[in-house]
Amino acid sequence: MRTMISKMGQAVRGVAREVCSVVPGSRIPTVSELEERCGASRGNVQKALSFLKESGAVTLEAHGQSGTILTSIDYLSLAGSCGVTSIIGSMPLPYTSRYEGLATALFTLIGSRDLRSYITFQRGSGPRVQMLLEGMTDYCVMSRLAYEDIVSRGAPIVEALALGPLSYVGRHVLIARDPGRTDWRGARVGIDESSVDQCMLTRNFFSQTEVEYVPVQYIHIVEAIESGELDAGIWNEDDVHLRASGLTFRPINSTGEAGEKNTRASLVVRKDDALTGHLLSSLVDPASVLDVQSKVMSGQLPARY
Numbered sequence: 001m002r003t004m005i006s007k008m009g010q011a012v013r014g015v016a017r018e019v020c021s022v023v024p025g026s027r028i029p030t031v032s033e034l035e036e037r038c039g040a041s042r043g044n045v046q047k048a049l050s051f052l053k054e055s056g057a058v059t060l061e062a063h064g065q066s067g068t069i070l071t072s073i074d075y076l077s078l079a080g081s082c083g084v085t086s087i088i089g090s091m092p093l094p095y096t097s098r099y100e101g102l103a104t105a106l107f108t109l110i111g112s113r114d115l116r117s118y119i120t121f122q123r124g125s126g127p128r129v130q131m132l133l134e135g136m137t138d139y140c141v142m143s144r145l146a147y148e149d150i151v152s153r154g155a156p157i158v159e160a161l162a163l164g165p166l167s168y169v170g171r172h173v174l175i176a177r178d179p180g181r182t183d184w185r186g187a188r189v190g191i192d193e194s195s196v197d198q199c200m201l202t203r204n205f206f207s208q209t210e211v212e213y214v215p216v217q218y219i220h221i222v223e224a225i226e227s228g229e230l231d232a233g234i235w236n237e238d239d240v241h242l243r244a245s246g247l248t249f250r251p252i253n254s255t256g257e258a259g260e261k262n263t264r265a266s267l268v269v270r271k272d273d274a275l276t277g278h279l280l281s282s283l284v285d286p287a288s289v290l291d292v293q294s295k296v297m298s299g300q301l302p303a304r305y
Contacts, residue, residue, distance in 0.1 A: 014038030101293030124194030146196035179248035190233035
């Protein structure tokens with residue numbers, strides 16, 4: 001996000017970040033608490049609160065010893081008051097029409113007269129989270145399966161918005177060089193450790209068999225099987241390169257831990273960035289995302305991102 005850089009601007013952003021973490025109807029932190037949390041002077045904190053009220057971003061009511069209550073909040077106005085003019089998201093490389101549809105929906109729904117929407121593309125949920133935590137992006141897109149795995153390992157991220165089944169991928173399939181092969185002992189199997197979904201689904205599928213896992217970027221799995229470097233791999237059936245390859249592929253059973261979570265898209269933000277989370281949840285309607293996505297996939301709408 002682009003923001004003001006003056007001390008007053010920093011105070012407004014800091015106070016706004018604290019206030020937008022408060023549920024309307026609840027007490028906001030005291031001026032002294034805001035001083036400490038925002039690293040701003042008392043005077044600048046008080047000015048920041050006045051600025052946010054006068055701009056219409058928040059409505060506050062003083063309740064004496066009970067403190068000041070947040071009665072209403074307009075997150076888009078709050079973003080404008082902070083000098084936020086854009087939101088940058090990161091998602092998988094748009095190598096399928098489903099991803100193109102998702103990118104088009106996010107680009108269209110988030111962008112407005114007051115807020116520009118930008119989308120970058122990065123393979124692997126791990127690298128996308130790293131970019132998010134380093135402040136290079138404001139949100140990232142991954143599967144619900146990947147989100148839960150990364151959070152379980154302690155990443156300070158939260159899900160701002162959950163989309164429905166098939167919003168991320170269709171189904172994953174087993175690609176095989178030998179169409180009749182059923183005994184996978186000793187098979188060379190492609191695995192991409194940067195992709196939580198591909199890695200987890202691959203290890204689950206071959207968990208009862210002794211195979212040789214061969215590290216490979218997922219975008220090269222199909223060609224590696226075609227060339228004979230790999231015997232098998234698990235990948236996304238949406239991939240047009242897979243459909244054009246002529247290789248045999250069949251659906252895998254992704255029940256249990258993976259279930260349908262690998263097909264659901266999650267929009268994820270940093271845990272300390274409630275503003276972006278609220279902006280996404282207020283601007284992005286899951287039903288509208290799926291509508292735009294389906295129209296791009298069917299050719300009714302051109303991809304635009």
